[in-house]
Amino acid sequence: MDGRAYLEKLIADGFAVPQRITLDRSEVRGIALGLLAAGAIARSDMERILADLDETLKQAGLLRVMRAEKLLGGSGSGLAGVVRPEWMRAIDEPPAPVLRRVLPLVGRTFQVGHVVENLISLEVWSTLLRLNLAHGGEDHRMTECFSQALKWKGWDDAGTQYRDAGGSGTLVQSLHARNRAFTPGPSDHARLLTLVVEHDDGPATLQIPLSDLVVDGQDN
Structure with missing residues (x-):
């Protein structure tokens, strides 16, 4: 390195x-x-x-x-x-973020407390990462996952420490879609991203490959 x-x-x-x-x-x-x-x-x-x-x-x-x-x-x-x-x-003159790639995460889930989120994708930008999730149905508890009181942190195998930069969400019919951003952007050497969110029921950990590598046991 x-x-x-x-x-x-x-x-x-x-x-x-x-x-x-x-x-x-x-x-x-x-x-x-x-x-x-x-x-x-x-x-x-x-x-x-x-x-x-x-x-x-x-x-x-x-x-x-x-x-x-x-x-x-x-x-x-x-x-x-x-x-x-x-x-x-x-x-x-802060440069505009440049989208490097979008990593599909369809089929994976992430559980925070009692709420199970469907992972959609991870956007890899030059200066940030953005995680996209969604939750269908009438259960509004998914907002727990994005509460400002929850503490998110992250790091990768190249040594970068990521900060929670906040997020936003939309509600269309019964689909709750959310995103969460983290700064800074990853280095070219990074291969595995780890995100952790603290919850009353205990920490929830999510690992996402930043390349085409497949990581065993990547779901919760």
């Missing part, structure tokens, strides 16, 4: 999502340290990227992020960073 390329893409994707313009610097640092511990990135490359991130944030005027990071001790490298033009462009 090219840890340097992955870390740079993670930062660029974070800037490219308007809702995440206050990029979580401490989260990026934690991921960078994980890559370092795994031997996927050299310390000099990690420190350079983090220093450049600091300088880009500073020049972009994201002072709230910088002040919060100072409380955590900063990057600690002592390097003088440089502004990354591509990151500044992503901040000033």
Whole structure:
């Protein structure tokens, strides 16, 4: 795994999502340290990227992020960073997400509490993932699956941590259709996505291949 390329893409994707313009610097640092511990990135490359991130944030005027990071001790490298033009462009003019592919999930289900959802598809965009589900019939409990009180989290086998970006839904006749979005977009190395939603009845886990690979026991 090219840890340097992955870390740079993670930062660029974070800037490219308007809702995440206050990029979580401490989260990026934690991921960078994980890559370092795994031997996927050299310390000099990690420190350079983090220093450049600091300088880009500073020049972009994201002072709230910088002040919060100072409380955590900063990057600690002592390097003088440089502004990354591509990151500044992503901040000033976030690129429109590009649809990479749509993975069909018809025939699979996902159970959250007492509600069984029918999986429709997973949209893989350049800066996000969007999971589409549906539930037929008069049972309105399916809204439990999309309650804002529920905590979703996700990760993939390439080390990307995904954030819940919310969702929306429609009701047509007795068909309840919903979607849930997660940021950032996956790297080219990712092969398996894992999503977990916390529920009073216990966590529900869903695994979705991000390629043509078939994963045994992928349904709940």
